[in-house]
Amino acid sequence: SAVISQKPSRDICQRGTSLTIQCQVDSQVTMMFWYRQQPGQSLTLIATANQGSEATYESGFVIDKFPISRPNLTFSTLTVSNMSPEDSSIYLCSVSRAQTGSRSTFGSGTRLTVV
Amino acid sequence: DAKTTQPNSMESNEEEPVHLPCNHSTISGTDYIHWYRQLPSQGPEYVIHGLTSNVNNRMASLAIAEDRKSSTLILHRATLRDAAVYYCILKSGGSNYKLTFGKGTLLTVNP
Numbered sequence: 001s002a003v004i005s006q007k008p009s010r011d012i013c014q015r016g017t018s019l020t021i022q023c024q025v026d027s028q029v030t031m032m033f034w035y036r037q038q039p040g041q042s043l044t045l046i047a048t049a050n051q052g053s054e055a056t057y058e059s060g061f062v063i064d065k066f067p068i069s070r071p072n073l074t075f076s077t078l079t080v081s082n083m084s085p086e087d088s089s090i091y092l093c094s095v096s097r098a099q100t101g102s103r104s105t106f107g108s109g110t111r112l113t114v115v
Numbered sequence: 116d117a118k119t120t121q122p123n124s125m126e127s128n129e130e131e132p133v134h135l136p137c138n139h140s141t142i143s144g145t146d147y148i149h150w151y152r153q154l155p156s157q158g159p160e161y162v163i164h165g166l167t168s169n170v171n172n173r174m175a176s177l178a179i180a181e182d183r184k185s186s187t188l189i190l191h192r193a194t195l196r197d198a199a200v201y202y203c204i205l206k207s208g209g210s211n212y213k214l215t216f217g218k219g220t221l222l223t224v225n226p
Contacts, residue, residue: 001161031212043159043216092158094214100147100206101166104214106158
């Protein structure tokens with residue numbers, strides 16, 4: 001299965017600033033996803049990162065707040081813009097093949113604290 | 116998306132088997148049943164998946180009901196390292212292969 005490197009692993013940021021999280025995969029993958037995990041909660045899908053085109057956002061998430069890039073099949077970034085303390089969460093990257101019988105792999109996550 | 120229902124929490128003793136149930140009564144014919152677990156302070160990790168037949172791997176076994184409306188994840192001998200939140204998820208091509216996480220089952224393993 002794919003190996004994911006996610007950076008940074010954690011950060012403390014000032015409100016009103018932005019943070020870009022990187023997700024690097026060791027092999028070409030079809031599907032890439034970004035999730036958010038708020039404290040004590042389950043994972044919520046933010047968007048599907050599409051190679052060479054705009055990401056597909058889930059209800060409640062918008063591009064202006066969470067711009068996503070995916071320039072190729074092994075790399076994606078998620079930016080958390082104009083941060084507030086409510087954005088303090090763990091953000092995770094996940095990859096998979098476009099098959100229902102294919103396992104998904106997750107990065108170790110970025111723990112973001114906004115002060 | 117087809118939904119799953121799991122108990123909020125379960126408890127087991129070390130070295131005993133654990134059976135984690137999942138109900139998915141609205142599963143469609145092409146949905147795969149996936150199980151993931153999340154250890155404290157880590158991202159989710161894959162455990163096992165299946166379509167119709169029971170599946171075994173080095174981590175666990177997956178027993179799927181004949182009508183596919185329920186499944187059970189079996190840990191044959193629980194260890195302290197198996198303490199985690201276990202998620203049962205249906206993966207569908209119709210939902211673009213994304214995983215929709217419920218609240219999962221928090222498994223506590225007693226020494």
